[in-house]
Amino acid sequence: MKKHVHTLIIGSGAAGLAAALQLHRNGISDILIATESLAGGTSINTGSDKQTYYKLSLCGNEADSIRSMAETFFNGGSMHGDLALAEAANSVRAFMNLVELGLPFPADEFGQFVGYKTDHDPRQRATSIGPYTSREMCRALIRELQKLQVPIQEGLFVKELLIDYDTRKTEVNAPIPPSGKICGARFFQRSEEVQGNLADENADRWDVIEILAENVVFAVGGPGGLYRTSVYPKVHTGAIGVALQAGALAQNLPESQFGLASIGFRWNVSGTFMQVVPSFISTEQDGSNPKEFLEEYANFPGELLPLVFLKGYQWPFDSRKTVLKNGVVRNWGSSMVDIWVYVETVLRGRRVWLDFRKNPTGYSRENIGEEAWNYLEKSEAANLETPLGRLEKMNPEAIQMYADHHIDIRSEMLEIAVCAQHNNGGLAADVNWESLNIRGLFPIGEVNGSHGVYRPGGSALNSGQVAAIRAAGKIARGPSYDAKSFTENQTTEPLPSVLETVDWINERRELQERMTRAGGFLRRMETIENALCETKNRMAQIRTAGMQSQRNAYLLRTEEVYLEAIRFQLQSGVGSRGSAIVLTDKISDDEQNVIELDGKKVAVLPENETFRNFVQETWFDPEYGTIVNRWVPRRDIPEPDSWFENVWRMKKK
């Protein structure tokens, strides 16, 4: 079956939905949202104690500016300056659109949108409507799109991007990515009798359809299916592999974020979950032999509690917060808590839980420290008896949120692990979010790798909304509806019609465990090389077996590309940065930071900060079957001519 639309939007998370709305507002109505499910993806299924949206400050007397916000993004390292400026410049417009759609972002009686400080944020630019900010963004956008009668087709799984490749100018395997023009995409479509039933992965009830399009807005989210220990919603595997397979250029792939999250129901345990200072308990697999394992590292009961408090707003694992010159406790930063949880869960094979029902051993005003006490006092929670009491006072919705998912933290412990949460990297695009090497392909939202090494919490959601505005604007300025820039017959060929095989579950588990082992927050060259070997072997088998499992095949391709990117980063000598540290058993000089992993000393390789001035680009070459990595200097923040008359004149042309 074949269809044709002017602009095809793949994915219906906060970014894809916003793109459809912005296109419609720009007068482009021949559009279609093709998606696995309106209930799928990260945005509608995820959150934290106070899920954050990042924008320019719109309150009080502390001056903020677009330039200053762009600098915050840029200073995170390895982010292109023009993207930083575009994300800052459009943040108010993107935010106000959500306000107009009815999202209840807190404003005072005069209409000032109050803000707070989030991770890597020098101001108070963050805002939130509670645990479900991104879910409510999706719901508001869906309501609006339904009102506008924008067509949405669910039950479609993107299988392939259709690209009319340019003739290559080089004969040999040159380190230049392929280029071309998008023509649409192929999808597996759930047969009618299983439409709407996502749990049914039955192998043979799929048809293949082709949707031809002048532009494709690719909004399929982050690589949710890559890691075993993950806080991405289980329903979300992502589809960046489809674009990688087609040769789309990617950037900063090694820069993922990891942090503490509950795993029964997947949710970040950031903010108040940590600020109320719960007990950290570990048990055997069967729940026996509970102990407060942090005490093992403390000189006296309660010594480490300031680190637990700090995890509230230092949520992602941060290589700079492990061993410090002037750490909060004996040269330790708050990310040591993640490492100790890792030791317990991975190296010792135990399970780790948060217990809100009782104070941790040694809990006292003196031991939690001045900062924590002042915070709790201001929140009128300091004198409450238990972490649960403090949480009830400070954020009762957080308790209710778990209750809604059948976990009663009033009566039971909450199991946690250090989980993959977000990828700062992704597909590479320009300031209009158009792919750098595939014309007409607009990767937006988390599948786009605009962010650098560090990004302020909440900037992922901002980026997706800004990208929707920018991409829609570019598309609206592009060729008219009738101008077709490709021929239809170049895109048809016979296709396999099997999505999953009977053994897909084991295969998925294996690849995810490998990625968690090798591409997680603790990285070692030997582990990465071994994992890559396994992945490549598996890829080879899959090819000879005739692509028996399409989704796993794309995940395997994704794993291979990500691991190659991580290996290249390590080989280049970047060292430990962002949300991952690089470890070696060779402890060679006194300057190295040394940590203990279950009694074994290992050295943490220091960061070579020169690389913050570069962006790592990666691509799979479909013609040669190779994966190429390179460093490109990052573009500075532009200083455009902002003189009104001049910009106005240009606009009128």
Ligand SMILES: Cc1cc2nc3c(=O)[nH]c(=O)nc-3n(C[C@H](O)[C@H](O)[C@H](O)COP(=O)(O)OP(=O)(O)OC[C@H]3O[C@@H](n4cnc5c(N)ncnc54)[C@H](O)[C@@H]3O)c2cc1C
């Ligand atoms: C626990 C957690 C907490 C977070 N907290 C914050 C926060 O506080 N602030 C912040 O800014 N960010 C946060 N993030 C990140 C943020 O939520 C995501 O980056 C963002 O929601 C991604 O939106 P998206 O529209 O790009 O993708 P998604 O919302 O993931 O949507 C992807 C869409 O693509 C569809 N799709 C996927 N694969 C296919 C396929 N093969 N075929 C067809 N359709 C497909 C899906 O069904 C879905 O509709 C958090 C993430 C997690 C996991």
